[in-house]
Amino acid sequence: MAENKSKIESMREWVVDNKLRAVGSLWLGGLASSFAYNWTQPNMKASVKIIHARLHAQALTLAALAGAAVVEYYDRRSGVKEDRYAKQYLTMEALPQKD
Numbered sequence: 001m002a003e004n005k006s007k008i009e010s011m012r013e014w015v016v017d018n019k020l021r022a023v024g025s026l027w028l029g030g031l032a033s034s035f036a037y038n039w040t041q042p043n044m045k046a047s048v049k050i051i052h053a054r055l056h057a058q059a060l061t062l063a064a065l066a067g068a069a070v071v072e073y074y075d076r077r078s079g080v081k082e083d084r085y086a087k088q089y090l091t092m093e094a095l096p097q098k099d
Contacts, residue, residue: 030061
């Protein structure tokens with residue numbers, strides 16, 4: 001029977017399973033949006049615009065890494081992660097048997 005999950009719950013599960021991909025995507029999006037914003041500022045040199053864009057994206061990435069660490073901490077604390085890995089890797093059907 002299929003579970004009816006909300007869109008937010010399915011997104012949360014994807015982020016939990018793909019933490020580094022989510023952080024990388026957030027970094028790339030932050031860098032692109034910061035470039036776009038900084039390029040609208042007429043009184044800045046191009047080198048300053050690039051530095052500001054990199055700093056904004058770096059701060060966003062650090063915040064995302066901190067968020068991923070918090071999610072990882074609560075997953076380990078609640079035991080959800082161990083249950084998921086135990087079902088995936090420690091089932092008798094998954095282990096090769098020699099007769």
